Amino acid sequence: MIFKLLFSFSVFLFPLISLSQSSVFKIEWTNLHEGSWNNQTYKAPTINGIPLDITAPNYYFSQKIKSAGSVTLENVAYIQATIDEINFLAQFDINIPTSLKYDLKIAQAAQENFISFSCFPFMNQDGVIQKLVSFSFKYAPQNQQLAYEKDFVSNSVLKEGSGFWYKIAVPKDGVYKIDKAFLTSIGIEVSTLNPNHLHIFGNGEGMLPEENWINRTDDLAQNAITIVGGADGVFNDQDYVLFY
Numbered sequence: 001m002i003f004k005l006l007f008s009f010s011v012f013l014f015p016l017i018s019l020s021q022s023s024v025f026k027i028e029w030t031n032l033h034e035g036s037w038n039n040q041t042y043k044a045p046t047i048n049g050i051p052l053d054i055t056a057p058n059y060y061f062s063q064k065i066k067s068a069g070s071v072t073l074e075n076v077a078y079i080q081a082t083i084d085e086i087n088f089l090a091q092f093d094i095n096i097p098t099s100l101k102y103d104l105k106i107a108q109a110a111q112e113n114f115i116s117f118s119c120f121p122f123m124n125q126d127g128v129i130q131k132l133v134s135f136s137f138k139y140a141p142q143n144q145q146l147a148y149e150k151d152f153v154s155n156s157v158l159k160e161g162s163g164f165w166y167k168i169a170v171p172k173d174g175v176y177k178i179d180k181a182f183l184t185s186i187g188i189e190v191s192t193l194n195p196n197h198l199h200i201f202g203n204g205e206g207m208l209p210e211e212n213w214i215n216r217t218d219d220l221a222q223n224a225i226t227i228v229g230g231a232d233g234v235f236n237d238q239d240y241v242l243f244y
Helices: 085-090 180-186
Strands: 002-004 023-024 029-037 042-049 059-064 069-082 102-108 112-120 121-124 128-141 176-180 199-201 225-228 238-244
Touching: 029 085, 029 102, 042 085, 069 102, 085 128, 112 128, 176 180
Parallel strands: none
Antiparallel strands: 002 199, 023 128, 029 042, 059 112, 069 128, 102 112, 121 128, 176 238, 225 238
């Protein structure tokens, strides 16, 4: 398990359904959340069911499926972001990619298969800030799998200049806690560390599949975390990070 300087997101679990025909999933944007942080007032865009994260409004979706196979993203739809949403992104200097930044894979947990999809739901298209409102998946079960060319990532998250990396071993599945004392013990200068800038990466997918065609992560996968006490941007004695 490796972590570096993460925007957290929440997990949704849905009942088992068949995706033999594309189902359209809609993102329910809700009213702006008004608040204050670090002596700044803000109006943050929010998504129904996603905990507020003023550093980045990420979206996460998990769907149980019958078997392993392959999955691709389709029918991605956007609408133009509102002035308030654009102002919020600019206020916190949040980088807006020029294409949809997402991770999509089939993962396994407790001997069950899930489609796992996460994304940053804003995109700068030719100077116009847009937000994701719906999408669908094309899912091919294992017994219907067709040969395809593997799409490898062009740059690893470990590339030079990506930040400071520390490797952490975890003995078994479970929820783990990272606090100030632990970070200090491994040589990190905590006094200058903003807890909202932590990232945790790790691939918990188990053994490689026997079949070469089965989709799998070919780089480190970003994991979800919960930051407790990081709203002030300082890693205090009582602050900590939780991850599974």
